[in-house]
Amino acid sequence: MNLVVLTGAGVSAESGVPTFRGADGLWEGHRFEDVATPEAFARDPVLVQRFYNLRRAALPTVQPNAAHRALAELAARWEGDFLLVTQNVDDLHDRAEAEFPPAPGFELIHMHGELLKGRCTASGVVSDWTGDMAPDEPSLDHLEGRMRPHIVWFGEMPLSMNRIEAALGRCDLFVSIGTSGTVYPAAGFVQLARMAGARTVEINLEPSLGAGTFDEAIYGPATETVPAFFS
Ligand code: BV8
Numbered sequence: 001m002n003l004v005v006l007t008g009a010g011v012s013a014e015s016g017v018p019t020f021r022g023a024d025g026l027w028e029g030h031r032f033e034d035v036a037t038p039e040a041f042a043r044d045p046v047l048v049q050r051f052y053n054l055r056r057a058a059l060p061t062v063q064p065n066a067a068h069r070a071l072a073e074l075a076a077r078w079e080g081d082f083l084l085v086t087q088n089v090d091d092l093h094d095r096a097e098a099e100f101p102p103a104p105g106f107e108l109i110h111m112h113g114e115l116l117k118g119r120c121t122a123s124g125v126v127s128d129w130t131g132d133m134a135p136d137e138p139s140l141d142h143l144e145g146r147m148r149p150h151i152v153w154f155g156e157m158p159l160s161m162n163r164i165e166a167a168l169g170r171c172d173l174f175v176s177i178g179t180s181g182t183v184y185p186a187a188g189f190v191q192l193a194r195m196a197g198a199r200t201v202e203i204n205l206e207p208s209l210g211a212g213t214f215d216e217a218i219y220g221p222a223t224e225t226v227p228a229f230f231s
Contacts, residue, residue, distance in 0.1 A: 010178020067222035068096035075102035117150035181208035
């Protein structure tokens with residue numbers, strides 16, 4: 001059986017990583033859509049770098065929770081194809097996977113990029129973020145370009161979309177965990193899974209914007225609902 005799981009900020013909430021809507025979509029008075037864009041980076045790179053440096057600096061202080069671990073344990077024993085697509089840019093799924101070596105059919109995709117990676121604006125080369133964690137670190141120079149966060153900003157194409165759409169087109173079970181269904185194209189994945197004839201399940205704290213599209217729904221904190229669903 002082929003499985004696709006989509007996760008959003010709600011899967012990391014109980015680890016202490018703030019969700020986006022929790023602050024009513026604001027960060028220090030800025031709407032995410034105004035900070036997480038290429039235009040914002042061009043206009044005020046220090047502000048944007050500070051936005052990411054603060055979130056990057058918080059990562060060592062948070063740990064994977066029971067939901068991340070339940071998904072990693074599932075990846076270790078799943079016999080078919082299992083694609084875990086996360087909208088999150090934290091490394092909590094990666095750290096949980098490191099504890100449970102995944103089975104061959106498993107793949108983790110960060111469709112919106114990763115806080116711990118940077119990208120050269122000239123060459124496009126992606127590398128581990130080597131910049132200082134200082135919140136006011138100016139943009140790093142890298143070769144002839146500048147190092148930007150390896151993050152997919154609003155208006156930019158998410159990563160690995162062909163791979164994701166191919167997996168959705170042939171999945172038997174699609175589970176969406178901890179996402180409000182606000183941001184596209186992730187919010188449209190459930191439709192692609194339905195068109196493939198998959199069983200679709202929403203696991204969230206409360207109904208998402210797309211709640212009516214799912215066959216089933218389970219509401220409650222992810223650290224309880226995710227282990228229970230996949231046990
Ligand atoms: C693109 C990286 C085109 C940045 C992110 C108008 C209508 C429709 C679409 C658009 C529109 N105008 C613009 C668009 C497109 C836009 C979009 O969707 N905008 C929204 C705001 C309307 N999308 C884009 O721009 C995307 N790109 O469309 O490209 C294109 C085409 C061709 C060629 C080039 C380009 C790119 C979007 C990616 C943006 N980057 N992340 C960063 O992180 O700084 S998005 C960012 O916000 C996150 O990654 C995440 O995806 C999103 C927040 O969503 P969630 O993860 O769902 O988090 P949220 O807080 O909203 O919800 C948390 C949920 O968890 C809640 O439901 C809550 O109840 C639940 N929860 C809380 N606690 C728990 C819990 N559940 C369980 N247990 C708990 N304990």
